[in-house]
Amino acid sequence: MLFILISDIDKNYRSWYEWIPYNSKQKMETDFVSELQKMGKIFIPKPNFVNFRKYAKYDNNNGYDGDIYFKIEDLYFETYADWIYDQIPEKDRLKFIVIGLEQGCHQAKFFANRYSRNCVGVFILGDRILSKENYEKLWNVEKYYTDLKEQFGEKWENYKIHTLNNERLSNLLDKLKTDTPDTEAIVAYLNGFVKGFIRSQYNKVKSTLVPAFMYSYKHNMADEKQILNKKFESCSTASVTFIDYDQDADYLIYSKYKNDILEQIKQVVNANQKGGDYKNKYIKYKTKYLALKKQIGGNNNEIKRKNERGTKKSNK
Numbered sequence: 512m513l514f515i516l517i518s519d520i521d522k523n524y525r526s527w528y529e530w531i532p533y534n535s536k537q538k539m540e541t542d543f544v545s546e547l548q549k550m551g552k553i554f555i556p557k558p559n560f561v562n563f564r565k566y567a568k569y570d571n572n573n574g575y576d577g578d579i580y581f582k583i584e585d586l587y588f589e590t591y592a593d594w595i596y597d598q599i600p601e602k603d604r605l606k607f608i609v610i611g612l613e614q615g616c617h618q619a620k621f622f623a624n625r626y627s628r629n630c631v632g633v634f635i636l637g638d639r640i641l642s643k644e645n646y647e648k649l650w651n652v653e654k655y656y657t658d659l660k661e662q663f664g665e666k667w668e669n670y671k672i673h674t675l676n677n678e679r680l681s682n683l684l685d686k687l688k689t690d691t692p693d694t695e696a697i698v699a700y701l702n703g704f705v706k707g708f709i710r711s712q713y714n715k716v717k718s719t720l721v722p723a724f725m726y727s728y729k730h731n732m733a734d735e736k737q738i739l740n741k742k743f744e745s746c747s748t749a750s751v752t753f754i755d756y757d758q759d760a761d762y763l764i765y766s767k768y769k770n771d772i773l774e775q776i777k778q779v780v781n782a783n784q785k786g787g788d789y790k791n792k793y794i795k796y797k798t799k800y801l802a803l804k805k806q807i808g809g810n811n812n813e814i815k816r817k818n819e820r821g822t823k824k825s826n827k
Contacts (some may be wrong), residue, residue: 556591
């Protein structure tokens with residue numbers, strides 16, 4: 512089994528091993544990856560579009576690579592997914608599990624769907640909202656435009672999320688390497704741009720084609736998130752399992768629930784290694800469930816009774 516670990520969009524690959532919370536110098540460590548290695552191989556992509564953060568004075572984490580240059584096209588889900596897949600040896604593409612951390616959850620879901628033929632499951636550790644409304648909240652506010660005008664003056668409209676081009680992006684990255692007084696402002700702008708561009712692709716992740724396990728913190732389960740979860744589940748052809756925890760760490764892989772997550776991953780791995788077609792089993796179950804729900808008007812108790820009667824009949 513190969514585990515593809517897709518990092519938070521503003522963190523580097525080291526966040527799977529160690530993490531220094533903001534406004535802190537206390538390093539936290541986790542054995543999450545070493546426990547996964549007992550079950551299979553590990554692949555952690557290292558995209559360039561996080562490396563500019565090494566210039567942020569408030570970020571005490573290390574592990575950002577030297578090359579800070581990236582293009583806007585690199586942020587498209589399709590480009591990023593294909594870039595990841597192309598780096599995986601052909602022999603390791605036969606069966607894999609995708610794990611997305613926090614804001615990396617969007618790319619993880621997309622990657623799992625794009626390569627669903629060989630993906631047996633996707634685990635989302637810190638599911639985030641991805642919707643048109645959430646995207647518009649990011650930029651459709653007066654402060655967003657005020658900040659752009661203050662930073663870029665008369666040319667501010669050239670730096671909106673969908674007006675920035677690769678030439679202007681490259682110029683900003685060039686400035687970071689010259690130790691400009693505007694370093695912090697450029698890092699903040701790029702950070703907002705990357706996050707905004709990712710969220711602008713809200714129409715690309717509406718369902719899952721593979722069994723999905725979605726972990727969230729309870730305090731994030733606002734009405735909007737619950738509505739989105741129900742819609743995501745109803746549109747999916749595979750099973751979706753939602754698990755909510757009380758927050759005790761910034762990242763679930765540093766929380767007391769880490770072992771629960773590892774145990775669920777282990778169950779999926781074991782189910783596949785035993786020769787059963789785990790993925791198709793859950794897709795067929797989901798299809799059967801939806802058919803019953805439509806037939807009897809969505810009565811969950813009646814669905815349960817029909818399933819129980821079918822099980823007893825088959826046992827006879």
